[in-house]
Amino acid sequence: MNWRRMPLGYVQANAYIWKNEHGECLIFDPGGEAQKLISYVKEKQLTPLAVLLTHAHFDHIGAADEVRAEWGVPLYVHENEKEWLTNAELNGSARLIGNGITVKEAEKLITSEGTLQIGSFTLEMFHTPGHSPGSVSYYSAEEGFVISGDTLFEGGIGRTDLVGGSQEVLLQSIHNKLLSLPESTLVLSGHGDETTVLTEQEQNPFINGFSL
Structure with a gap:
């Protein structure tokens, strides 16, 4: 297994570290506890x-500044949430924890779906809005996983009562982008344990019975 799940921060959101054979890695959603991750x-x-970042809610961005400063690396976020990094109202921290969490602007804005090449890492990036307008999922066919952020969970789906949320859009994202992946694909969620596409197709009560 070339990836590691590390729950971090206020609500123990999952950060993921994906490494290659050369000792390089990508870091996804460093939500807090920067020194633990570093x-x-x-x-x-x-x-x-x-x-x-899969999206820019506070519990997924909290350690971003410390991590990128430590190694001088860029931060990627979807263009729909570029302002959320610096705005505690948009990223939910002002409302949900009463403590404004912000980070510096991103060096890289994701503007379209498609292949993302970073060093020797190859990812397919899917725009999967619904939980938030700039939510994305990162898929590696070679490794057989998709990092879904707060779009899809084991037995659940992302909340849609925050800024820009929509349950209809979220379910469309799940069906059109995530459930169309191979059934054996591991779903690495923003909270909780990993699951598979097949498991969620068959057992997720929020998904079954939904029709486009």
Whole structure:
């Protein structure tokens, strides 16, 4: 297994570290506890190439500044949420925890779906809005996983009562983008344990019975 799940921050949102055979890695959704994450990466003697966000809610961005400053790497976020990084009202921290969490602007804005190449890492990026307008999912066919953020969970789906949320759009994203992946694909969610596309097709009560 070339990836590691690490729950971090206020609500233990899942950060993911994906490494290759050269000791390089990508870091997804560093939500908090920057020193815990940095210490792990250094202990494993990994060299980060980038920080990628599935979306810009506070619990997924909290350690982004410290991590990218440590290694001088860029931060990727969808263009629909570029302002959320610096706005505590948009990213939910002002409302949900009463403590404004913001980070610096992203160096890289994701503007369209397609292949994302970072060093030797190849990802397919899907725009999967609904939980938030700039939610994206990162798929590796070679590794057989999709990092879904807060779009799809084991037995659940993302909440849609925050800024820009829509349950109809969310379910369309899940059906059109995620459930169309191979059934054996691991779904690495923003909270909780991993699951598979097949498991969610068959058992997720929020998905079954929904028709486009």
